[in-house]
Amino acid sequence: MLHSFWAASSNHAAGMASTEAASAQRQARQAQQSSADVEERLEKLQLISMALWELLRDRTKLTENDLIAKVQEIDLRDGTLDGKVTRTVCDCPNCGRRMSPRHKKCIYCGHASLVESAFDGV
Numbered sequence: 001m002l003h004s005f006w007a008a009s010s011n012h013a014a015g016m017a018s019t020e021a022a023s024a025q026r027q028a029r030q031a032q033q034s035s036a037d038v039e040e041r042l043e044k045l046q047l048i049s050m051a052l053w054e055l056l057r058d059r060t061k062l063t064e065n066d067l068i069a070k071v072q073e074i075d076l077r078d079g080t081l082d083g084k085v086t087r088t089v090c091d092c093p094n095c096g097r098r099m100s101p102r103h104k105k106c107i108y109c110g111h112a113s114l115v116e117s118a119f120d121g122v
């Protein structure tokens with residue numbers, strides 16, 4: 001009796017461990033696929049950025065140094081030269097509450113004229 005209880009309990013635990021392992025494998029595959037998708041999108045964006053820059057450089061008098069200086073200027077807008085664009089919070093011009101620049105309109109009052117740049121809301 002005791003032996004069969006332990007056998008059943010052990011089988012149940014093994015079954016649960018197997019289910020959890022399968023779930024973890026599924027989640028790992030999904031994360032891997034998501035990472036590959038992001039990497040592919042990043043590579044496409046890099047390609048487009050390079051093409052845009054080369055068109056601009058070839059058709060204007062802008063130089064690589066101009067581009068590098070502009071990248072650093074934009075990078076430093078948040079006060080830190082870290083190779084990232086850190087968007088800061090802003091105040092809603094209607095209600096004055098703090099909000100993320102990712103939002104296209106104020107989540108408190110619905111004011112919709114907060115987009116100041118094509119990159120707002122990205």
Ligand SMILES: [Zn+2]
Pocket residue numbers: 092093094095096097106107108109110111
């Ligand atoms: Zn508001």
